Amino acid sequence: MADYLLRTAQKHSKGSFLGKFWRLVLRHYQIKYGFQIYPETQIGAGFYLGHWGSLVINPKTIIGKNCNIAQGVTIAQANRGKHEGVPEIGNEVWIGPNAVIVGNIKIGNNVLIAPNAYVNFNVPSNSVVVGNPGIVSENLNATSCYINNKI
Incomplete structure (x- = not known):
């Protein structure tokens, strides 16, 4: 809804x-x-919210096609530092529960961000990010069988 x-x-x-x-x-x-997504947010087709509750997305964020976001996720602006600004998220990205993505960073295509991960750095395509601070691992099938409502 x-x-x-x-x-x-x-x-x-x-x-x-x-x-x-x-x-x-x-x-x-x-x-x-308990979600906060503004009409000004640019979100591609195939957007899927897995569960209700505690979701915050900065209105200047750009999200690509077929992005799945779980509950408790924060996609936020950094107000200072080398990554001041808002994230840009690619296509076919799965973001797990309670993950935090912050700053003027780019998340590539086919990226899985694990639950509770903290991401404040660029993430290349075909990757999995795990942990706090996030650790990136290359994986060509990162989001295989994870993306719902694929368009």
């Missing part, structure tokens, strides 16, 4: 009556179910 509400709010201009209405409906469900 979150994806439907998000896409519907994105269809209408922010200042129009329908735009205001759908943003209000989206906000209601954000509060009710």
